[in-house]
Amino acid sequence: MMIVMKQGASPQDIQAVVDRIESVGARAHPSKGDEVTVIGAVGDLEHIARLELEGAAGVDRVVPILKPYKLASAQLRHGGRSVLDIAGRAVGGDHFALIAGPCTVESRDQLLTAAEVVKDAGGTMLRGGAYKPRTSPYAFQGLGEEGLRLLQEAKDVTGLPIVTELMDARDLDAVLEVADVIQVGARNMQNYTLLTEIGRSGCPALIKRGLSSTLEELLMAAEYVLKEGNEKVMLCERGIRTFEKAYRYTLDLTAVPVLKELSHLPVVVDPSHAAGRRDLVEPLSLAAAAVGADGIIVEVHPDPENAICDGPQALRTDDFARYTAKVEQAAALAGKALSAQVA
Numbered sequence: 001m002m003i004v005m006k007q008g009a010s011p012q013d014i015q016a017v018v019d020r021i022e023s024v025g026a027r028a029h030p031s032k033g034d035e036v037t038v039i040g041a042v043g044d045l046e047h048i049a050r051l052e053l054e055g056a057a058g059v060d061r062v063v064p065i066l067k068p069y070k071l072a073s074a075q076l077r078h079g080g081r082s083v084l085d086i087a088g089r090a091v092g093g094d095h096f097a098l099i100a101g102p103c104t105v106e107s108r109d110q111l112l113t114a115a116e117v118v119k120d121a122g123g124t125m126l127r128g129g130a131y132k133p134r135t136s137p138y139a140f141q142g143l144g145e146e147g148l149r150l151l152q153e154a155k156d157v158t159g160l161p162i163v164t165e166l167m168d169a170r171d172l173d174a175v176l177e178v179a180d181v182i183q184v185g186a187r188n189m190q191n192y193t194l195l196t197e198i199g200r201s202g203c204p205a206l207i208k209r210g211l212s213s214t215l216e217e218l219l220m221a222a223e224y225v226l227k228e229g230n231e232k233v234m235l236c237e238r239g240i241r242t243f244e245k246a247y248r249y250t251l252d253l254t255a256v257p258v259l260k261e262l263s264h265l266p267v268v269v270d271p272s273h274a275a276g277r278r279d280l281v282e283p284l285s286l287a288a289a290a291v292g293a294d295g296i297i298v299e300v301h302p303d304p305e306n307a308i309c310d311g312p313q314a315l316r317t318d319d320f321a322r323y324t325a326k327v328e329q330a331a332a333l334a335g336k337a338l339s340a341q342v343a
């Protein structure tokens, strides 16, 4: 249910509606727009309906949210977009986030070299996994806490916010020490207990679309995080499983405008995992930027030939500034500029 307040509604009117929603055990999620405040009420619909909020002071109207995802729905923002503040960087709206770094944190030298290159090229955030979801249990599983320490060092040196994956809620506290954004991997998109914990933590989240998940399932995953009162959620298209075998996954770029139609949340594209091949990463990045993505998360490595993980798809650090300049141009076509640090 969505309670649309009148233009002149006072803070007291808004609080009174919030209190009444919460009095029946439902959750109230107020969102202040440019013109009006809208309060999303999530919980038992019958209980909420019985409140008869239509008659309450300052309330303009009560509208049902028809989609199964309520807080992620575009309806909640009247078509307006969410612009997230991630450690001083804006994501969404006119801002384009370039998130880059190695697949996996392998060593101090590898990470710091990549981090400096990302920073110098004007990147928005640094990515790097300390906990890795590997198809084989015999493959390198990530440096774990040592990887987190190295990410902290890279953050201290460059000032770049950190995006890193959490696979297991038991590692949440350790990851929260360094992460500015928690990445939920494609394989964990439907790990609902993990999503709930991330929601409760309040840490911004980047949720990757599952290998065979529909957009509605992705939005329901986001809903788990939003439901806990955590509004900082980014959606990520990273390629899905189709019958095509010529490349790793099929990058579903149609998902970008469609997700933006269905939801107010920022949409980021990962061309690296979709392509699986370095030569495809740039054209896919340009297409993603031109189609209106709010950002890209891409892998870059100083020595891809010797990378422990995902080397064939990693951009080379010595080519990264050129790549960034091209992506910046493509984003400009869609009316977006690289998000810089807010002073």
Ligand code: PEP
Residues within 6 Å of the ligand: 103, 129, 133, 184, 185, 186, 187, 208, 238, 270, 273
């Ligand atoms: C990654 O970002 O390194 C990764 C494993 O991504 P995904 O979950 O999309 O496969």
Ligand code: MN
Residues within 6 Å of the ligand: 103, 104, 273, 299, 309, 310
């Ligand atoms: Mn990877």
